[in-house]
Each structure stands twice: as structure tokens, then as C-alpha cells.
Amino acid sequence: MIIDINDISPEGLALDISEKAFPLGMEDEGITLDGAVTGAIRITPVGKVYSISGQLSATAKGVCNRCLKPILSPVTAKFATDYHPAVEMREEMRKEHEFELIGEDLDIAYYYGEEIDTDEVVREQLLLAVPMQQVCREDCKGLCPHCGKNLNSGPCDCKVEMVDPRLAKLKDLLK
Ligand SMILES: [Zn+2]
Ligand SMILES: [Zn+2]
Structure with a gap:
């Protein structure tokens, strides 16, 4: 869903998420989503920055990296990320570089124009939560x-x- 940032009231906006599986962008790694993606997110404005927090649940379908058995694993993404306007990106990066704030602002993402695409937020957050190394069991x-x-x-x-x-x-x- 595309949210116009001008429609977000100062108190913020709460959204329920209920979507069908969509491409995660990990197809090359053999990982796709299976079934529904559910959860809730909250968008809170802090000046031009929008703090988006929430929790998402999904099921990842992949194959065991060791024995190639197909596996389904539950994925839970719990997050709080600040979305900055993309126009400030260069400035931010320059500043970060100057002050060497390495590691402090990892939870920063960007939105473009005056829109926040919640589908993209959901995809990004799930992507971060899906384990890259899929194993059917620890001692496989x-x-x-x-x-x-x-x-x-x-x-x-x-x-x-x-x-x-x-x-x-x-x-x-x-x-
Ligand atoms: Zn053998
Ligand atoms: Zn295995």
C-alpha cells in the first residue's frame, strides 16, 4: 500500500498487514514465501523522519543447505526503523562519514518523494529476518x-x- 506522508497525522498511523506471499528477492537462494504474511506496523512522524515499527509473521520456504530437503521455517520480524527522505541521503552519508557513526545508525532506511510504500517496508523487513543459511535441523x-x-x-x-x-x-x- 502506498501511503501519502501528508495523510499521516501527528499521532501516527497504525496498519494491519495481511498479504499473500510475494517475491522476496531471494529466489536465487531458493528462498520464497509460503502462505500469508500477517502482522501490524505503526508509522510515527518525527519531523521529516518516519519511524516505522512493527511485527510481521510469515513462512519461508527453502531447502536445507546440507541435505537439500525442502523446509518451511517460521519467520518473525520485529523491527523499528527510521525512514529518512531519500533527498537527504547524500547529506546523511557525508555526515555519517565525517563523524564516523559507524554501526550506530544501522536501522536507517529511506523513502522517496512524499510516499511510503508499506509493501516495500514489509518486504525489506522480512528480508532481514529470513535466515540466509537454511538447515533442516542443527545437526543435519x-x-x-x-x-x-x-x-x-x-x-x-x-x-x-x-x-x-x-x-x-x-x-x-x-x-
Ligand atoms: Zn557415500
Ligand atoms: Zn538437512
Whole structure:
């Protein structure tokens, strides 16, 4: 939804979010949204800056980075980000550079013209919340690099001993 910033009262604006899955921009990583995106956001004006906070829930669909099993994982984005007018961007960056406020203003984003696109806000915030490294479970053993067997369902028959040549010498000495 496009919000005209002139329509936002000084007390702010509260919005319920309920959207169908949309492209996140992580398709190359094999990650998409599954089902609905729900939550609520609040836009509070602080001069020309709009502080947007809220909480979003969604489900990410991806594949385990180790065993390639498809996985669904719940995503919760809880955020509070200041949206600055984009025209001030260069000035801000210059200032940041001068004062070296590195790491302090990470929660800064920009809006363009006199509009805030809440769809874009929702997408950005979910993007930050989705784990890049998807694993089906912490101790996933992955696939055997030789035969491709899923090692979660038991060891494979590969008899490849990956022994460091230095350790092999040591082994000989111990014989
Ligand atoms: Zn896995
Ligand atoms: Zn194997």
C-alpha cells in the first residue's frame, strides 16, 4: 500500500498487514514465501523522519543447505526503523562519514518523494529476518560427497578414508 506522508497525522498511523506471499528477492537462494504474511506496523512522524515499527509473521520456504530437503521455517520480524527522505541521503552519508557513526545508525532506511510504500517496508523487513543459511535441523549430517546418500538416514558404504598424509605417517610410526 502506498501511503501519502501528508495523510499521516501527528499521532501516527497504525496498519494491519495481511498479504499473500510475494517475491522476496531471494529466489536465487531458493528462498520464497509460503502462505500469508500477517502482522501490524505503526508509522510515527518525527519531523521529516518516519519511524516505522512493527511485527510481521510469515513462512519461508527453502531447502536445507546440507541435505537439500525442502523446509518451511517460521519467520518473525520485529523491527523499528527510521525512514529518512531519500533527498537527504547524500547529506546523511557525508555526515555519517565525517563523524564516523559507524554501526550506530544501522536501522536507517529511506523513502522517496512524499510516499511510503508499506509493501516495500514489509518486504525489506522480512528480508532481514529470513535466515540466509537454511538447515533442516542443527545437526543435519548432509549428503555424502561421494555417493550422495542422505547421511541422516544412516552411514553410506563409501570406504573413503580422508586421512591427512602427515597423520598417515604418524599412524605408521605407531604400528
Ligand atoms: Zn538437512
Ligand atoms: Zn557415500
